[in-house]
Amino acid sequence: MTHPAAMQADNESMFRILHAIFKRDLRVYFRTRGAWLNPLIFVLLVITLFTLGIGPDAKQLASNATAIIWVVALLGIMLSLDALFRSDYEDGTLEQLLLSPRPLYFAIMGKVAAHWLVTGLPMLLASPLFALMLGIPISIVPLLALGLFLGSGILSFVGAIGAAVTVSLQTGGLLIALIILPLYVPVIIFGAGLLQYALEGWSVAAPLMMLSGLLCAAVVLAPLAIGAGLKISMDS
Amino acid sequence: MANWQWFHRLGSPKWLLATLDRWLPWLLSLGLLMLVGALAWGLAFVPPDYKQGNSFRIMYIHVPTAVVALAAYYAMAIAGAVAMIWRMKVADMVMRAIAPVGAALTFLALVTGAIWGKPTWGAYWVWQDARLTSMLILFFLYLGVMALYDAYSDRRNGNRAAAVVALAGTVNIPIIYKSVDWWSSLHQPASIKFTEQSAIASEMLQPLLLAIIGTYFVFAAMVILQLRLQIVLSEGRSNWLAEYATNKLR
Numbered sequence: 001m002t003h004p005a006a007m008q009a010d011n012e013s014m015f016r017i018l019h020a021i022f023k024r025d026l027r028v029y030f031r032t033r034g035a036w037l038n039p040l041i042f043v044l045l046v047i048t049l050f051t052l053g054i055g056p057d058a059k060q061l062a063s064n065a066t067a068i069i070w071v072v073a074l075l076g077i078m079l080s081l082d083a084l085f086r087s088d089y090e091d092g093t094l095e096q097l098l099l100s101p102r103p104l105y106f107a108i109m110g111k112v113a114a115h116w117l118v119t120g121l122p123m124l125l126a127s128p129l130f131a132l133m134l135g136i137p138i139s140i141v142p143l144l145a146l147g148l149f150l151g152s153g154i155l156s157f158v159g160a161i162g163a164a165v166t167v168s169l170q171t172g173g174l175l176i177a178l179i180i181l182p183l184y185v186p187v188i189i190f191g192a193g194l195l196q197y198a199l200e201g202w203s204v205a206a207p208l209m210m211l212s213g214l215l216c217a218a219v220v221l222a223p224l225a226i227g228a229g230l231k232i233s234m235d236s
Numbered sequence: 237m238a239n240w241q242w243f244h245r246l247g248s249p250k251w252l253l254a255t256l257d258r259w260l261p262w263l264l265s266l267g268l269l270m271l272v273g274a275l276a277w278g279l280a281f282v283p284p285d286y287k288q289g290n291s292f293r294i295m296y297i298h299v300p301t302a303v304v305a306l307a308a309y310y311a312m313a314i315a316g317a318v319a320m321i322w323r324m325k326v327a328d329m330v331m332r333a334i335a336p337v338g339a340a341l342t343f344l345a346l347v348t349g350a351i352w353g354k355p356t357w358g359a360y361w362v363w364q365d366a367r368l369t370s371m372l373i374l375f376f377l378y379l380g381v382m383a384l385y386d387a388y389s390d391r392r393n394g395n396r397a398a399a400v401v402a403l404a405g406t407v408n409i410p411i412i413y414k415s416v417d418w419w420s421s422l423h424q425p426a427s428i429k430f431t432e433q434s435a436i437a438s439e440m441l442q443p444l445l446l447a448i449i450g451t452y453f454v455f456a457a458m459v460i461l462q463l464r465l466q467i468v469l470s471e472g473r474s475n476w477l478a479e480y481a482t483n484k485l486r
Contacts, residue, residue, distance in 0.1 A: 161404050165397040169387050179380040179401050182373050222404075228320060229400045236393040 021110035065134035120152035164229030267453025274447035300451035308338035316399030328395035333462035339378035
């Protein structure tokens with residue numbers, strides 16, 4: 001049996017490592033502008049390309065808007081994931097994290113949460129812009145923003161599994177896509193469904209609850225898989 | 237006291253290879269026999285469907301491949317979990333052996349489904365149907381697992397990484413099962429039920445069940461073939477393997 005005082009110390013060290021890694025990663029992200037700006041620029045760029053491909057007809061754009069926004073956001077976040085563990089792997093930080101007596105689970109949670117904040121928050125803030133570009137009614141923007149924020153959390157946590165198992169490989173980017181995109185299916189179904197329901201004027205409770213539930217599951221379960229993946233990557 | 241010897245033996249590639257060699261001919265011939273019997277029964281002796289005519293007979297290939305393709309994913313994920321929890325290298329190999337066979341079955345299920353869809357729905361591919369889409373996703377999941385273990389130059393690490401991804405992919409399986417309820421679809425709802433009376437006529441059902449069991453046997457035989465290859469590839473330098481092979485050839 002663990003002594004109560006020791007257990008308390010354990011609890012403290014869990015949150016301390018989560019907090020420390022979270023803060024450190026945020027600091028690193030804000031010092032490298034590309035980390036949070038590039039995914040956003042990517043999304044805006046691809047939305048522009050979609051528009052050019054579909055044509056200027058506002059009605060047709062609006063009818064495709066839900067799919068475009070979600071697929072593009074998903075790709076943007078996925079591409080940013082390749083860098084999630086890369087520099088830590090290369091400079092040895094990751095090895096220290098794995099060797100540390102503090103729980104890896106919470107360190108990973110802090111790390112991915114920082115990534116979520118840094119990719120999800122810009123998407124949330126830019127969602128009025130997405131709506132404007134694709135002719136989605138402004139009244140739906142809050143739902144779009146909320147959906148993108150919840151969704152990007154799922155995308156970050158699930159996608160980090162792919163980043164973890166490929167970090168030691170040279171051919172990271174495309175491989176992550178192959179592994180992770182099938183797992184993103186529920187997110188796109190409920191994310192695009194949320195917008196579709198809102199546009200039709202139906203109750204959005206169901207897709208919103210599904211997204212929230214998936215997010216909870218991803219936050220709790222994904223760090224286990226990410227940890228296992230990182231350990232394997234460290235061995236090779 | 238329970239006898240756990242069999243479990244520990246499973247961890248020995250040497251014992252496993254000898255056992256697989258003994259099982260393979262039986263599994264393969266029994267499976268093929270059942271499959272041929274079921275297909276002859278289903279294709280020639282079952283009366284035509286009152287609505288679909290003869291086109292429903294592709295069901296005797298489509299349904300078994302789809303059922304086993306799904307079960308194979310579970311088997312792969314379970315093998316991956318065993319490999320991660322007990323660090324059994326044989327479980328790694330089983331996982332790796334299942335992946336290409338499962339992918340092939342999924343592909344077969346997709347193709348036969350498309351062929352069946354043309355006369356029944358008037359189109360090879362219908363996106364409204366959730367099960368088609370889910371099978372396609374399952375196919376991609378298999379390909380992702382295979383791409384990952386191919387990307388690693390170290391076999392063992394590749395297998396372990398693929399196990400992580402296979403386990404994460406099981407999240408998708410409930411969605412495949414629930415998809416029928418979640419989306420309105422053109423597809424008929426699942427019609428084999430074990431709890432209630434089946435919606436399918438029993439004379440049509442009997443050869444179908446036989447075909448499913450036969451497909452499981454053939455699947456097992458194919459996995460064993462792959463597994464033998466995996467054992468040889470990863471134990472290629474060991475003495476016992478050379479000894480075993482020379483004994484076999486003699």
